[in-house]
Amino acid sequence: MQKPTQTTIHWMIKDTKKDAKYIKDAGNIIAAGGLVAFPTETVYGLGANALKGPAVKRIFQAKGRPADNPLIVHVADPAEVEQMAHLNDTAIKLMQTFWPGPLTLVLPKKPTAPDEVTAGLDTVAVRMPSHPVALALIKAAGVPIAAPSANLSGRPSPTTVWHVLEDMTGKIAGVLDGGSCQLGVESTVLDVSDGTPTILRPGGVTAEQLQPVLGVVNYDPALENHRPKGDIKPRSPGVKYKHYAPKAEVILLEGSVAAVVDQTRQLLNQYQATGKRVGLLTSAENVSQYNGALTLTYGSRQNPATAAAGLYASLREFDRLGVDIIIAEGIPDTGLGRAVMDRMRRAASGNIRVL
Ligand code: TXA
Ligand code: MG
Numbered sequence: 001m002q003k004p005t006q007t008t009i010h011w012m013i014k015d016t017k018k019d020a021k022y023i024k025d026a027g028n029i030i031a032a033g034g035l036v037a038f039p040t041e042t043v044y045g046l047g048a049n050a051l052k053g054p055a056v057k058r059i060f061q062a063k064g065r066p067a068d069n070p071l072i073v074h075v076a077d078p079a080e081v082e083q084m085a086h087l088n089d090t091a092i093k094l095m096q097t098f099w100p101g102p103l104t105l106v107l108p109k110k111p112t113a114p115d116e117v118t119a120g121l122d123t124v125a126v127r128m129p130s131h132p133v134a135l136a137l138i139k140a141a142g143v144p145i146a147a148p149s150a151n152l153s154g155r156p157s158p159t160t161v162w163h164v165l166e167d168m169t170g171k172i173a174g175v176l177d178g179g180s181c182q183l184g185v186e187s188t189v190l191d192v193s194d195g196t197p198t199i200l201r202p203g204g205v206t207a208e209q210l211q212p213v214l215g216v217v218n219y220d221p222a223l224e225n226h227r228p229k230g231d232i233k234p235r236s237p238g239v240k241y242k243h244y245a246p247k248a249e250v251i252l253l254e255g256s257v258a259a260v261v262d263q264t265r266q267l268l269n270q271y272q273a274t275g276k277r278v279g280l281l282t283s284a285e286n287v288s289q290y291n292g293a294l295t296l297t298y299g300s301r302q303n304p305a306t307a308a309a310g311l312y313a314s315l316r317e318f319d320r321l322g323v324d325i326i327i328a329e330g331i332p333d334t335g336l337g338r339a340v341m342d343r344m345r346r347a348a349s350g351n352i353r354v355l
Contacts, residue, residue, distance in 0.1 A: 102204025
């Protein structure tokens with residue numbers, strides 16, 4: 001474990017007006033080149049001044065993030081996008097429909113976007129979050145904020161301030177506490193830089209919501225079903241890394257519910273017989289099938305919003321409980337379920353059985 005090198009302040013924000021002084025302190029730190037974590041409606045972000053390359057570089061150091069993985073620039077007003085990116089009609093329509101909210105747009109960049117933000121690409125990713133604390137922070141800083149999720153690289157994204165402190169204490173100046181993130185999975189990354197709009201990462205805004213606005217929307221073929229796909233190079237560099245993973249090994253079971261329950265029981269017995277500590281991540285519908293096992297439920301299979309909200313917290317909780325193996329039950333792959341399954345598949349890192 002690396003030694004902490006600075007004090008990390010925990011600012012509790014109950015009300016953006018009454019607590020404006022703390023938000024201003026945090027904004028001043030960002031403007032001056034420091035790092036502050038903050039809540040968004042998706043997950044907590046780790047913010048730096050997006051206009052200052054050296055400040056952005058500190059994000060990569062704090063997270064242990066590979067330098068070729070670009071960051072999302074967060075704005076408090078759609079008009080700020082033009083500081084860094086070239087707009088087009090599709091982007092404007094999407095911003096009008098989905099902002100503020102969990103949709104990130106990849107656009108052709110202007111020279112003002114530092115290479116540290118774009119990792120040398122000729123595009124830049126931008127989004128306007130809807131969380132009031134995030135918006136207040138961006139305004140207080142007076143600059144756009146570059147921010148990845150506020151976890152150590154490869155760990156599940158943080159959805160509470162405690163997850164942020166677990167990974168970032170001693171490495172950042174502070175964190176604004178806005179409670180639990182409502183959505184629980186990250187924004188949709190949509191490339192609208194040219195040609196047909198393409199989803200590079202499924203997230204909070206679903207393909208079903210985008211389709212009526214765009215007509216046609218594609219998925220990046222490199223992540224089709226998020227099963228290993230030979231050597232097609234993903235257009236979103238972050239997608240190629242092992243991600244969202246707890247320390248335990250994850251086995252993901254998809255397909256017919258009866259077969260998944262059956263296979264879960266078999267694997268549970270098999271691993272327990274060898275002395276492994278097994279955790280089950282299952283739907284509320286099936287939780288009663290595994291009496292006596294260490295089980296966390298993500299709510300109903302039919303409600304991907306609850307599964308999204310609790311997924312990362314459950315993965316971290318299993319680590320805290322010291323399990324060796326997590327056996328997870330997949331959910332239907334539509335709507336927000338697509339983002340949930342994308343994260344589960346990546347946490348399983350190819351260890352997927354379709355039954
Ligand atoms: O909900 C979210 O998007 C959260 C909150 C904090 O806003 N942020 C987040 O950031 O998830 P991060 O860094 O964990 O994921 C950003 C993703 C990565 O997969 C990255 O490769 C991709 O966006 N990305 C960023 N800039 C890109 C670009 N110019 N072209 C393609 N993909 C890009
Ligand atoms: Mg991330």
